Amino acid sequence: MIVQWYPGHMAKAKRVLKENMKMIDVVVELLDARIPASSQNPILKELAGSKHRIIVLNKEDLANPYITKAWIKTFHDEGIKAIAVDSIRKKGINETLNSIAQTPIRDSAARRLSIKRPVRAMVVGIPNVGKSMFINSLVGRNTAKTGNKPGVTKGNQWIKIKESVQLLDTPGILWPRFDNEETGMHLVYVNSIGPKAFDIEDIVFSLIKFLTANYPDALKERYNLCQILDNPDTIIKQIGKTRGFLIKGGDVDFRKTSETILKDFRDGKLGRISLETP
Ligand SMILES: Nc1nc2c(ncn2[C@@H]2O[C@H](COP(=O)(O)OP(=O)(O)OP(=O)(O)O)[C@@H](O)[C@H]2O)c(=O)[nH]1
Ligand SMILES: [Mg+2]
Numbered sequence: 001m002i003v004q005w006y007p008g009h010m011a012k013a014k015r016v017l018k019e020n021m022k023m024i025d026v027v028v029e030l031l032d033a034r035i036p037a038s039s040q041n042p043i044l045k046e047l048a049g050s051k052h053r054i055i056v057l058n059k060e061d062l063a064n065p066y067i068t069k070a071w072i073k074t075f076h077d078e079g080i081k082a083i084a085v086d087s088i089r090k091k092g093i094n095e096t097l098n099s100i101a102q103t104p105i106r107d108s109a110a111r112r113l114s115i116k117r118p119v120r121a122m123v124v125g126i127p128n129v130g131k132s133m134f135i136n137s138l139v140g141r142n143t144a145k146t147g148n149k150p151g152v153t154k155g156n157q158w159i160k161i162k163e164s165v166q167l168l169d170t171p172g173i174l175w176p177r178f179d180n181e182e183t184g185m186h187l188v189y190v191n192s193i194g195p196k197a198f199d200i201e202d203i204v205f206s207l208i209k210f211l212t213a214n215y216p217d218a219l220k221e222r223y224n225l226c227q228i229l230d231n232p233d234t235i236i237k238q239i240g241k242t243r244g245f246l247i248k249g250g251d252v253d254f255r256k257t258s259e260t261i262l263k264d265f266r267d268g269k270l271g272r273i274s275l276e277t278p
Helices: 007-021 043-048 065-077 093-101 108-112 131-139 181-189 200-214 216-223 232-243 254-266
Strands: 026-032 052-058 081-085 119-125 144-146 158-162 165-168
Touching: 007 043, 007 119, 026 043, 026 093, 052 065, 052 093, 065 081, 081 093, 093 119, 093 131, 093 158, 093 165, 119 131, 131 158, 131 165, 181 200, 181 254, 200 216, 200 232, 200 254, 216 232, 232 254
Parallel strands: 026 052, 026 119, 052 081, 119 165
Antiparallel strands: 144 158, 158 165
């Protein structure tokens, strides 16, 4: 689903997040493992305040494992727990669940009465980062949706994951950042921002430029190129020719070739590629 974010939408999303934040002990922030910087929204830090935070680097199967490790270390050094997760194959799901369960409950009423209540968690993230898939993996099978609990704002449902953990049934949607062009490009590469905001041929030109510099072998292998030339246009042309993507008159169809390359990248056909390093 492509969401267009107008100021009104952002204000509403922020209001909802702020309300929901009051009910929970821990925020599980989903980032795209390929772009852990660009898939963050600084507004979350502001909204989460002193709430416990766990970072999930989702789609780790599509990211460079060495770079993901470096990101995890960087977050740890900042005192934030970060976990590499593949929500489709359920990798890292148990570790995440255990981490959530260990969240200290700061709720004074519960502490005063020494009531042991479950940890309450909420998942947040930008569009298409994998919130729904992650929640499904986390929840697994033997789950019961619990009704409204006393003292909890009406309209929200809690999903009981195990005795000690409850999850808010709707994820918090963060809007993607629009603060600089590179961030915008990265968000388009991973399909979090609709392509309308950018010209696809520009997008793929930059992507090829990045791949030429950082993952030349991935390009060579996928598209049977004998050598990687410096000019992205030349590479795109070569790929279009090999694939037979031509327009009338025999010229390469840049648009179709660009769409194919972008899709290949998104589907992981070029291998495990991280676009951002810590
Ligand atoms: N390779 C890979 N794909 C994933 C993973 N998690 C989710 N996806 C895919 O990413 C796409 C988006 O997943 P969703 O769970 O719908 O993402 P979302 O954040 O709920 O998206 P919105 O509700 O539109 O904001 C789907 O095509 C999923 O199959 C993962 O760990 N690895
Ligand atoms: Mg969803």
